[in-house]
Amino acid sequence: MTDSQTTQQTLIGQRIPKQDAPEKVNGRARYVHDINLPGQLVGKILRSGRLHARILAIDVSAARALPGVHAVITAADVPTQTIGVTRDNPPLKGDKVRCERDEIAAVAAETEELADAALALITVEYEDLPLLLDAAAAREAEAPLIHDDKPGNIALQFDYEHGDVVQGETESDVVIEDRFGLHYVTHACMGVSGVIADFDDLTGNLTLYSNTQVPFLHKREFAEVLELDPNRIRIIQPTIGGGFGSKLDIYPFEPICVYLARAAGRPVKLVFSRAEEFLASPTRQPARVLLRSGCRDDGRLTFRKVDMLLDNGGYTSWGATTPMVMMQTFSSLYRVPHCLYHSTAAYTNNPYAGSFRGYGNLQATFAVEAHMDKLADAIGMDPLEFRLLNAQEAGEVSGQGMHFRSCGFKDCLRTAADRSDYRARRQQNIEQRNTGPVQRGVGMASMLHVGGGAKIYPSDGCGTILKLDDFGHVTILTGASEIGQGSETVLSQLVCEELGLPLTSVTVVNNDTDITPWDVGVHASRTTFIAGNAAVGAARLAKEKILKAAAAATGQPMQELDLRSGGIVQRQDGSTLMTLDKLLRSMHFQDKADLVITNYYYEPPSVHQDDQHKGDVSAAYAWACQVVEVEVDSDTGVVRLLKCTAAHDVGRVINRLGIEGQIEGGIVMGQGYALAEDLMIRAGHCLNPGFRDYKLITAPEVPELDLSFIETMDGEGPRGAKGVGEAPAICVAAAVANAIENATGVRIYQLPFTPENVYRALHAAAHDPPV
Amino acid sequence: MPLLHEIGFVLNGSPIRLSVPVTMTVLEMLRGPLNLTGTKYGCGEGECGACTVLVDGLSLNACILLAVECDGREITSIEGLAADPAAAGLRRAFVEAGAVQCGFCTPGMVVQGKYLLDTRPGADRAAIARGLEGNLCRCTGYRKVVDAIERAGTTPAEVADD
Numbered sequence: 041m042t043d044s045q046t047t048q049q050t051l052i053g054q055r056i057p058k059q060d061a062p063e064k065v066n067g068r069a070r071y072v073h074d075i076n077l078p079g080q081l082v083g084k085i086l087r088s089g090r091l092h093a094r095i096l097a098i099d100v101s102a103a104r105a106l107p108g109v110h111a112v113i114t115a116a117d118v119p120t121q122t123i124g125v126t127r128d129n130p131p132l133k134g135d136k137v138r139c140e141r142d143e144i145a146a147v148a149a150e151t152e153e154l155a156d157a158a159l160a161l162i163t164v165e166y167e168d169l170p171l172l173l174d175a176a177a178a179r180e181a182e183a184p185l186i187h188d189d190k191p192g193n194i195a196l197q198f199d200y201e202h203g204d205v206v207q208g209e210t211e212s213d214v215v216i217e218d219r220f221g222l223h224y225v226t227h228a229c230m231g232v233s234g235v236i237a238d239f240d241d242l243t244g245n246l247t248l249y250s251n252t253q254v255p256f257l258h259k260r261e262f263a264e265v266l267e268l269d270p271n272r273i274r275i276i277q278p279t280i281g282g283g284f285g286s287k288l289d290i291y292p293f294e295p296i297c298v299y300l301a302r303a304a305g306r307p308v309k310l311v312f313s314r315a316e317e318f319l320a321s322p323t324r325q326p327a328r329v330l331l332r333s334g335c336r337d338d339g340r341l342t343f344r345k346v347d348m349l350l351d352n353g354g355y356t357s358w359g360a361t362t363p364m365v366m367m368q369t370f371s372s373l374y375r376v377p378h379c380l381y382h383s384t385a386a387y388t389n390n391p392y393a394g395s396f397r398g399y400g401n402l403q404a405t406f407a408v409e410a411h412m413d414k415l416a417d418a419i420g421m422d423p424l425e426f427r428l429l430n431a432q433e434a435g436e437v438s439g440q441g442m443h444f445r446s447c448g449f450k451d452c453l454r455t456a457a458d459r460s461d462y463r464a465r466r467q468q469n470i471e472q473r474n475t476g477p478v479q480r481g482v483g484m485a486s487m488l489h490v491g492g493g494a495k496i497y498p499s500d501g502c503g504t505i506l507k508l509d510d511f512g513h514v515t516i517l518t519g520a521s522e523i524g525q526g527s528e529t530v531l532s533q534l535v536c537e538e539l540g541l542p543l544t545s546v547t548v549v550n551n552d553t554d555i556t557p558w559d560v561g562v563h564a565s566r567t568t569f570i571a572g573n574a575a576v577g578a579a580r581l582a583k584e585k586i587l588k589a590a591a592a593a594t595g596q597p598m599q600e601l602d603l604r605s606g607g608i609v610q611r612q613d614g615s616t617l618m619t620l621d622k623l624l625r626s627m628h629f630q631d632k633a634d635l636v637i638t639n640y641y642y643e644p645p646s647v648h649q650d651d652q653h654k655g656d657v658s659a660a661y662a663w664a665c666q667v668v669e670v671e672v673d674s675d676t677g678v679v680r681l682l683k684c685t686a687a688h689d690v691g692r693v694i695n696r697l698g699i700e701g702q703i704e705g706g707i708v709m710g711q712g713y714a715l716a717e718d719l720m721i722r723a724g725h726c727l728n729p730g731f732r733d734y735k736l737i738t739a740p741e742v743p744e745l746d747l748s749f750i751e752t753m754d755g756e757g758p759r760g761a762k763g764v765g766e767a768p769a770i771c772v773a774a775a776v777a778n779a780i781e782n783a784t785g786v787r788i789y790q791l792p793f794t795p796e797n798v799y800r801a802l803h804a805a806a807h808d809p810p811v
Numbered sequence: 812m813p814l815l816h817e818i819g820f821v822l823n824g825s826p827i828r829l830s831v832p833v834t835m836t837v838l839e840m841l842r843g844p845l846n847l848t849g850t851k852y853g854c855g856e857g858e859c860g861a862c863t864v865l866v867d868g869l870s871l872n873a874c875i876l877l878a879v880e881c882d883g884r885e886i887t888s889i890e891g892l893a894a895d896p897a898a899a900g901l902r903r904a905f906v907e908a909g910a911v912q913c914g915f916c917t918p919g920m921v922v923q924g925k926y927l928l929d930t931r932p933g934a935d936r937a938a939i940a941r942g943l944e945g946n947l948c949r950c951t952g953y954r955k956v957v958d959a960i961e962r963a964g965t966t967p968a969e970v971a972d973d
Contacts, residue, residue, distance in 0.1 A: 064914030067849020524913025
């Protein structure tokens with residue numbers, strides 16, 4: 041596509057290749073693993089391997105004496121600060137260890153071999169303590185405490201209520217109650233975790249080369265834990281090899297790397313092995329859900345009562361706040377007049393969970409959508425009709441106070457159902473049950489997720505600075521972080537659309553806290569919406585300044601001018617009056633060349649939820665319905681995902697190529713959650729810390745994908761767009777569960793649907809003991 | 812200090828002579844002494860394909876291949892394909908098909924794509940997908956990677972080489 045073509049028509053909705061794709065395709069993108077600073081040392085961490093033990097003594101003298109080892113540190117050598125959302129996690133453990141991955145000591149050495157040798161010379165004496173390997177056991181009265189100051193082993197609890205579920209139950213014709221079990225999975229980003237700390241003892245400045253998804257907020261947390269002036273911390277994000285929520289927290293290895301650099305007086309690079317990535321990265325919350333739901337015979341939902349127990353592991357990360365998202369699905373995906381929600385995250389000696397794409401919504405949706413099918417069956421109503429009857433619509437305010445200004449939910453339901461021939465196939469599959477070992481099934485599931493940011497922090501905003509040079513080139517300095525999702529391309533499209541420039545006329549700078557404006561990070565599917573609005577706002581300010589100058593230069597009224605094809609044009613007939621670069625050059629040589637920079641800060645019109653968790657937390661909400669078709673082999677337990685028909689309310693498509701990539705990748709991640717991935721934690725230890733035994737979906741297993749984008753043109757979104765980053769992963773497992781039930785008549789309440797689990801469940805249901 | 816062994820091989824068209832520890836993998840050699848960082852470490856056990864290179868035209872995992880095994884052989888890494896006009900169509904197809912998100916698996920995918928085009932010309936989508944089974948990607952869902960290799964395989968050479 042040539043420049044003139046791209047500027048003749050709108051850039052919005054086009055298939056635009058990702059701007060950094062060429063450097064990635066050519067192997068030139070530099071990830072943290074690829075960067076080496078002069079004088080850099082190798083950092084490594086000694087982990088406990090014990091699950092729950094008191095540390096009696098640590099002897100590092102032999103490690104310190106090893107030539108080529110420049111620093112050996114333990115808790116005794118560093119500030120006594122803690123990290124994590126409730127500050128319960130000391131980066132280096134001094135008194136006790138609480139899970140397998142706990143950090144005891146760290147070394148910085150000339151080479152990896154020397155660092156390994158130094159770790160091997162460290163001896164630790166432990167006194168083992170009783171283990172808590174199960175969240176329910178951790179809540180028992182006589183259970184030992186994982187943290188002495190956390191009675192009942194409670195990490196965090198969330199309660200939510202609207203209406204009166206007791207009344208709701210009396211109004212119900214049908215009431216059902218089930219227990220659901222959700223398992224451990226992990227992000228398994230292709231790029232392992234790593235950081236480089238470059239501490240300059242002359243100036244006191246710290247430069248971190250970090251994969252963080254939240255650079256600005258992490259500056260503050262780093263400053264606290266390192267006891268440093270936050271103004272001395274600069275975070276540079278090299279190209280990031282995947283995020284998916286795994287980099288929303290600071291993890292112990294990051295401050296440890298800084299401690300090492302400070303102790304050694306040299307830059308230190310600390311990169312995980314893949315096994316360490318599995319052992320010491322966050323997981324998605326394993327959850328036990330007790331869900332009680334009711335409806336009337338006419339199909340109207342009456343109430344929903346939820347009790348959730350989350351295994352928090354040894355420490356508390358942002359992942360423990362996922363119930364704030366889970367409750368939205370219970371309270372507001374459908375119109376439920378009465379809802380009561382309670383969740384407890386309990387400390388155990390298991391790995392500690394973090395935030396992961398969907399932020400709890402996969403777990404909540406799994407339970408809710410099972411009950412939507414079961415309630416529909418109980419009253420003899422088609423599940424699609426049942427969902428349509430209870431679905432939210434534009435203009436509604438949910439019981440939780442979420443205001444759905446734009447809402448394409450019903451369009452999503454109808455589109456996914458029609459395109460997959462859901463109704464007919466579902467009926468056909470029921471009729472053909474038990475006709476052979478291999479059965480087909482279709483299943484539907486829907487989801488609601490924030491699509492206009494999420495006001496979790498005091499602000500949910502983002503800043504943009506536009507720098508226009510005298511050759512007509514625009515530099516976009518944005519607070520938004522890029523983790524592969526394509527934000528740099530979307531922001532370029534939005535700015536170029538406003539300024540009538542080809543995409544070749546922009547450069548995006550998005551990875552340096554010393555340069556870019558403030559932002560609260562890449563999470564909550566917020567970047568297109570929030571950073572997009574900030575970019576549009578800045579571009580409109582720039583356009584106004586340019587047109588004002590153009591009016592003065594051409595003598596034409598400003599309102600009759602426009603920017604197109606890299607020039608100043610007559611709005612009416614599109615004829616070019618002068619090129620933009622020429623105008624900009626003339627402006628640069630004026631004494632008040634303030635055009636060089638415009639900046640704009642966007643804050644969405646959302647609110648903090650109150651202490652009852654009520655309020656319009658996002659400026660827009662994303663909706664979707666997915667219908668999956670599966671093949672279930674009852675002889676082997678193998679479930680094959682054949683097709684996924686997905687209809688997503690995305691507000692508006694900005695980059696068709698990019699949004700397809702987000703939805704396709706999200707569906708396949710959801711497929712992995714449903715069918716393949718299983719981080720096996722047994723007796724507190726991870727049994728499968730590698731890709732050989734932790735099964736990711738591979739290319740031949742990808743189902744046929746049919747994607748529809750429902751464009752509801754959100755009034756607050758940039759050019760009408762909403763966020764979609766998390767949405768596609770959310771309903772797959774729920775839809776697969778419904779499809780397995782459609783195929784076999786057996787409902788399975790426990791993920792994952794691996795062959796063994798499915799085989800056992802089918803045989804248990806048939807009272808036919810497994811062979 | 813492990814035993815050193817001198818080896819000679821052709822890397823991306825240029826002859827190299829190098830003394831390497833006998834325990835060193837090709838991945839460590841490329842990323843270390845040869846300073847070619849396009850080949851990625853993803854797992855170190857031959858499961859993810861992020862380190863895929865061509866050795867005498869075969870696609871191999873550099874993380875489980877010892878450097879000393881490459882004596883007298885010809886290695887092509889992503890840097891070699893980046894400079895190869897015959898791979899221009901493949902590189903462009905990856906960009907235009909949207910096959911790249913975080914990009915960490917991408918060099919390995921491109922090398923594997925070249926191997927598939929060289930050894931299975933005219934392969935259909937299912938065959939391409941099977942050929943990518945050893946290359947893990949966490950972002951894209953693979954469909955656009957298959958699109959890219961399919962597109963590169965059907966693009967006429969004279970267009971690909973422009």
